[in-house]
Amino acid sequence: MQISITPLFSGSTGNCTLVQAGGTNLLVDAGVSAKSVTNALKKTGLEIHDISAVLVTHEHADHIKGLPVLIKKYSVPVYATEGTWRVMHGKFREIPRFQPFFVPEGNFYIGDFAVESFPLSHDAAQPVGYAFFASGEKVCIATDTGYISKGMIRSLEGSTTILLESNHDPYMLQTGPYPGILKRRVASRKGHLANEDCAKALCHLVQSGTSQAILGHISLKNNTPQLAFDTSKAALAECGIEIGRDISLSVAAPALFPD
Numbered sequence: 001m002q003i004s005i006t007p008l009f010s011g012s013t014g015n016c017t018l019v020q021a022g023g024t025n026l027l028v029d030a031g032v033s034a035k036s037v038t039n040a041l042k043k044t045g046l047e048i049h050d051i052s053a054v055l056v057t058h059e060h061a062d063h064i065k066g067l068p069v070l071i072k073k074y075s076v077p078v079y080a081t082e083g084t085w086r087v088m089h090g091k092f093r094e095i096p097r098f099q100p101f102f103v104p105e106g107n108f109y110i111g112d113f114a115v116e117s118f119p120l121s122h123d124a125a126q127p128v129g130y131a132f133f134a135s136g137e138k139v140c141i142a143t144d145t146g147y148i149s150k151g152m153i154r155s156l157e158g159s160t161t162i163l164l165e166s167n168h169d170p171y172m173l174q175t176g177p178y179p180g181i182l183k184r185r186v187a188s189r190k191g192h193l194a195n196e197d198c199a200k201a202l203c204h205l206v207q208s209g210t211s212q213a214i215l216g217h218i219s220l221k222n223n224t225p226q227l228a229f230d231t232s233k234a235a236l237a238e239c240g241i242e243i244g245r246d247i248s249l250s251v252a253a254p255a256l257f258p259d
Contacts, residue, residue, distance in 0.1 A: 003132055003139045005161055008040040010143075010216045010252035014062050017141060017163060017216075018044065021134035024111030027054045028130060028141050031062040032255075034069035040257040048074045052111050053101070056080040058124035058144060059088035071095050079103050079110075081117065083126025103128065118155035120145035123190040131155060140164075143217040146189040148201045156201070157208040163252065164201065166215040166232065167192035168222035176222050192217065195228050199235035206241050216252040225251040 006018040014032035018025065018041070025046060030037050038048045054076055057063055068091055070076045078100045080088070085100050092098055107114045117128040122144045129142035129152070140156050142148075143165040148156075156162060173183055173194075186192050202213055215228045229251050233243055243249045 003134050003137050003161070005139055005141070005163055005214065006044065007163060007214060007216055007252035007256060008044075009036070009255050011218055011220060011254045012062055013220070013254060014065060015143065015217065016040070016066070018046075019113075019132055019139070019141070021132070021137075022112035024052050024113055024134075025050050026110060026113065026132075027051055029057055029063040030054050030066040030070055031060075031064060032066055034066040034073065036255075036259055037066050037070065039259055040255075043257040048076065051076055053077040053079055055103075055115070055130055056084055056088075056100075057120075057129065057141075058122060058127035059084050060124060060144070063144075064088060064091070068092055068095065071098055077101060079108075081126040081128055084124070084128075087125040107133075116155075118142075118152060120152065121147055121149065121190055122192075123185065123188075129155065131159065143167075143193075145193055146191040148193065148197060153201065153204060156205055156210075159205070159208075159210050161212040161214070162202075162205060162210055163214045163216045164198055165193040165217045166195050166198035166223070166228040166251075167217050168194055168219045169224075169227055169231070170194050170196070172227075173219075173222040178221065186219075186222070192219070195223065195231035196235070198228075199232040202232055202247075203235055203239040203241065206236065206239075206247050210247065212248040212250075214250050214252050218251060218254070220254070225253075
């Protein structure tokens with residue numbers, strides 16, 4: 001029972017990732033319209049009713065935009081940390097009797113998956129990444145973090161597949177169109193992960209068993225997919241790691257199935 005990760009949408013315009021194993025289909029975030037989510041799922045052969053739950057990483061709009069309609073129209077179960085829910089619950093006041101499932105400390109179970117959250121460093125209430133376990137395999141999703149701590153590395157270790165943020169190139173960020181306050185936010189330890197930091201983490205993780213990496217949450221203004229890929233490729237090569245032999249490396253498209 002192999003686990004698959006399919007980024008349906010990735011980036012500052014919206015994020016939504018499909019995670020599958022056995023008969024269980026999960027979404028991590030729903031940061032585009034509910035219509036876009038359902039249309040993308042149809043192109044994978046799924047209907048929204050095939051989704052067992054949506055797991056929320058944090059409350060920013062590009063991660064929860066489609067949730068109110070998905071809950072109200074389709075009654076999709078939602079998992080969120082208590083801190084995330086405290087901030088975002090006002091958006092769901094018009095949905096009678098809705099209560100999310102709070103993400104506990106340690107493992108919890110949804111269908112064929114054991115799931116574990118781990119903290120990330122982002123300017124949100126209680127941001128988390130997720131590790132998914134099924135039939136002895138582990139995969140992880142970690143985006144929207146300003147840096148990778150030793151604790152995060154330990155949470156990511158042992159994953160066969162990782163969707164990891166490679167958000168920006170520092171030079172493009174500093175010379176780009178963002179106002180100064182936004183540049184400082186993105187570059188901070190509670191902002192987004194730079195290409196070089198992502199690449200450094202991958203060098204370590206390949207040695208812990210990672211054989212597939214997907215670079216996600218690529219900035220439209222401060223990065224390019226090719227630059228993100230090339231930065232990781234060069235760093236991996238310096239560590240003696242060859243793409244195609246030791247690891248499969250790809251970049252998540254902003255929208256895998258555009259409307």
